[in-house]
Amino acid sequence: MKLPSGFISKYQTLLGSEAADFFEALTNGSYQKAFRENPLKPAYQEMVAAHGFANFPKAPYAKDAFLGKVSGKSPLHQAGYVYSQEPSAMLVATVLAAQPGEKVLDLCAAPGGKSTQILSQLNNQGLLVSNEIFTKRAKILSENIERWGGVNSLVTNHAPAELVGSFSGFFDKILVDAPCSGEGMFRKDDVAMKEWQENSSEICAARQKEILSSALKMLKSQGTLVYSTCTFAPEENEEIVSWLVENYPLTIAEINYPETEQGRPEWGSVPDLAKTARIWPHKNIGEGHFVAKLISQGANEETQTTKSKKKQKNPQKAQVKLTKEESQLVDNFLEAFPLGVVGERIKFGEQVWQLPAGLTFSQIEKLKLIRPGLHLGTIKKNRFEPSFALSMIAPATWPAVSITEEDWQHYVAGETFSLAGNQGWVILSYDKMPIGFGKQVQGVIKNFYPKGLRFKV
Template sequence: MQLPKAFIEKYQTLLAEEAEAFFQSLEKGKGEKAFRLNPIKAKLAPELTSDLIGNCLKAPFGHQAYFGEVKGKSPEHVAGLVYSQEPSAMIVADVAEAKAGERILDLCAAPGGKTTQLAADMAGEGLLVSNEIIPKRAKILAENVERWGYPHVVVTNHSPAELVAHFPEFFDAVVVDAPCSGEGMFRKDNPASDLWEESTPIICQRRQKDILLEAVKMLKVGGRLIYSTCTFAKEEDEEIVSWLVEELGLSIEAIDRQGCSHGRKEWGSVPGLEGTVRLWPHLQKGEGHFVAKLVKGKASEIFYQDKSDMPKKNKKKRQKSQKTPRQFSKEEQVYLEDLLARFPFEKTGKLVRFGDRVYYQAEDFPDSQGLKLPLPGLAIGEFRKNRIEPLHAFALLADPCVEKWPRIDLTEEEWRLYMSGQSLPYKGQSSWVLLTYRHLPFAFAKHTAGQLKNAYPKGLRFV
């Protein structure tokens, strides 16, 4: 890989004697692959999990994270037991220290690495709003969230400014893994280095400030902002943190992680920058990353030039939402109760209907009027004529309750046949059943006429 000339000159000046090792790591170094376990599903399938991790070395950030590679068409991937993620990227959610019962926003969330890690740390309790502004990427995000199986996650598709009216000073923590110049991904993504220009970091800095201004408006006073990039540029790292302190009144909370490098205090303008973290590819395993934790100390009124522009709580936006909740008829209530009696699921949230589908949604999620929701919550069932059928996402639920569901454990050969769209011969009574492989749930099937009729989504089947 050929690094841009202006990039080399810049970091020769900034890094001095470190520069040569830094350039060598980008030009000739090799990135590491890693994955995280889904802690609830790991407990459901302990033997499969043990075989999976084998002698893998622990990755440094996040619970149950390991170095190694997982294939995309493996049972553990398609059933949401694992999430493949670059090891340095795991530090972002790790620093957020999400807790059960909190309200958290992952503002720039696709493809879903941070969201799945945050969801697991929250143990399925509270509310996690996972947002992506680009519709195609929001769809990928929703698919990964469904596979992970945590019921308290809602996926939205908005710009940060559009979200503020729905969530003013609402969240305990906001995670902003900001769009950046991507210098930390140069050896992983050659187009990133080809597109880099000397002005790129400053252009990105302007966009990051716009995003962060809106992010802070959605953070409670005393709430924590986790800001991260995958770039080395001081303009997008220490200078942005300095701006958050000087202009928006946030304070830096020092991050304590072993094996990490400190932020460079000489690259910013406020005290405490050494409490931020940098990951350098010539010093740590993984790609380049920067992360900072800050605490909001002032109410959001100071961020508005005109107080008449301040969002009011519960104020409905005029634009039509992508999905509008509907009421259940008495007949539908009966169908739903029968489904949940067979597949019991006890949570403190609410059941909502969008179109013909029923979703579980966290209790704290506000009125969805005006919100675009690629995923309104955990998809449980779909109403058909005179019945309701369980949806695939419900089979992927990460909750110990699934151990009580009626199930059939398939062999590896049966699993492969089912994943390719085939039905399987199986004696027994007619009913919906959960299918598992080595005790790991992965799908529903309609058990009827001596067969397990294939209900696996056609778009996900193996060809």
């Protein structure tokens, strides 16, 4: 790896005697892989251990996190029992520390590592809104959240400023893992290094300020803002926090977490910058990260939803209310597969969704929703077909049949396979892990694994 000459010059000046070790870690150090277990899944620790991950070393920055590699084509990953994530990135949601019942916004959320960690913290109570401005990335985010199996999340596809009208003063906690110059990812991502320019941090800082200005309009008084980047640049870290404190009623809360370093007060202009946290490749496990935790002392007025005199165009371009007959079809299915949570049901085309508890469609009808809650399934010709998302929240009490590894391979490839019985809809359970819905008809399992997720093992 050959570091950019401008980068070398910059950090020789900033780090002084530390610079040699810093450059050595970036050029010759190894990239560490890690993963988190999913506490929302039944018997998750038992399942992960049973699949050969019992003795992996603990990762330092999060609960249920370990150092090691998990294949994206493994049953564990496909069933949402694990999420592969760079270890230092786990610190961000750990610092946010979402509590069950809180309303949380992950503003720049793709691909979903931090959102899935927040869902674990919320434990299916409260609300998570995960937003991503780029549609393709928002769809990847939605797929990762789907596998994780939470019942209380939305995925939106907006520029941050576009969310303010629906969520002014709404959130208890907001995470802004901001787009940045990516210096911390140099040894993981060659593209980040090749795209680096001497003015990259200046350009990114301007964009970060725009994003944060919108975020703060959606934060409650005494709410928590966590700001993070995966860059070393002071212009995007201590200087951004200084700008926040100087321009908004915010105070810096201390991050006192083992195996991290303090922020650098000399790189900013306000007190308490040492309360922020940094992860350095020559000092800590993982890639470069910066994290700051700030508490709002201001007061934003929470959005009050009112009916407009003008009829609003539904961005989803679809029917919203279920008919009595459609509701009955869904209810009939859920008698055998009880949810245990309630929420308003809506319908986009043939797709039926359940909003997180306490949220109404009138609150979010103006938004572009990639995932408006829990996808229940599809209504087709007077029948109801359950969704893959619904299988990902399956408790051990739902009707299920056990399948072999060979059956699982057929399933993820989208193929039918034989299994004695005639139970109709069942959860397919591989080694006690729910991996999707199948329909058992006269000894054959009809396959309903989503086409976009299928793969050959």
